[in-house]
Amino acid sequence: VVLASGRIGHSIRGISEMLGLEGPIIACNGADAFGPAGENWMHHQLDRTSLDLVLDFAIENDVQANVYTRQEVTFLGDSEWSRQYLKRLNQSGDRHRIVPRHKEVDQIRTLDVSKVIFVDEPGKIQRYRRKLEPQLNPHAARATESEPEYLEFLAASASKGAGLKVLAERLGIALEETAAIGDFLNDIEMLETAGFSAAVGNAIAPVQKVADVIVGTNDEGGVGEFIESILEGADRLQ
Template sequence: MEYRRPSLPGRRMRIHSLRVQPIDLLAVDIDFTLVDAERRIPEANARALRGAREAGMHIVLASGRIASSLRLFAEELGLPTPLVACNGAFVLDEAGDVLADHRLGQEVVEVVVRECERRGVHLNVYADDKVHFAQESAMAEMYLRRARRSVPVILPWAALTRLQPNKLIAVGEPRILEDLRLWAEEALPGGSSVVTYSEPEYLEFLCPDCDKGTGLASIAGTLGVPRERTAAIGDYLNDVPMLAWAGHSAAVANAVPEAKAAADVVVGSHEECGVAEYVAMLLKNVGK
């Protein structure tokens, strides 16, 4: 059965009651933020982002997805957007030039791949702007249904250990993933990776020196946008660094408590087009 995240209680605040800097750059998470439950961009959100761009605001798409998947969303929006892919491990400017390309250490890759094989846990290996995994499974099918736009490369488990990925994702039932997370705390060398959830069924193994916040900072620096004139919106644990770094930030109503705590405001859920609501607030606040 497909997971549908329930809305969590949170205080709704109106940004026009706050004093914030004019915003020149807005970073938007994809899943459970920009897109609806069917992983499609609602027209209200698309229209709002196009309007923000016309008003002079740079739009950044920030996700755990690979860059090629994000490009399809950018094309659907019809916008030239910098991309923060793989949770900040792979960052591109509007022209498609690489600003950051962080790779997991080979020891981490080998240990995690072998442990997932031993446990029978499905593992996605994100390398060279492709998603690789070892076998078809129920969890692989679930991931592909959700991702919609990804075509995987199937390789033997041994071949996965030789890749140099930006990140790994174990896909499974939450109970199984929590056991794997506890194993990782003991088995992986300290400082070798960051292990976090991006959805209840996705346990990510990330490079320790990057996240969505560092990705946003890299793009802002390239564009000459000061931190206080940046904004971000998201919903989950992997969005927290981005929400905390941005000059102003919002969490959608369906966000986890940690994301809401990191954000300045809470807007409507992903099903209520919270992105469009936030964009309208930002533009109204600066009189655009």
């Protein structure tokens, strides 16, 4: 069992260890993947032109932007949204720092960035996406959403599906023999890549549409239901 998340690597590793999982992980929504010992298996850096575009938009429109590298999360500015997000990072043990919106942005532009995330009200998130996505070079960068309040910008080649392909190749497993489960837009490529896929019952409609089966909600133990079905034979879910 492998965890694939939008979190940075060491945060996911802590959760994996808590669950007794010792294998590889997929981090930053597929921008990064790490082997069992923490070795780098995959990294897709957000290119400088796309990074500049996203950061400039955040500054000009006073948007809370959080910049992810493989080591830490940098908060561009201090806001109510950053404080709410910080509570989640503190719970997971993510390394982070808060920098003034204007003073250190030039230094941030030089970082090896895995992704940038905007945090705001869902309606505003959709407006930001409509404005920014057409300006991105589709061969260099892409946008996705991991929650209604989160808009994420990654390298065009980065996705959980890409991470799954790398892990399958490294582990010598045919993609047809893999399975995946998810609930939001950032999971779609992974579900489309896996040999067998499921959406939890509380997944949004586009995710349920691409999944092979629908299981119970996460609160109802849908993930466990899916894993058990794989171990027992997936026909139980058909």
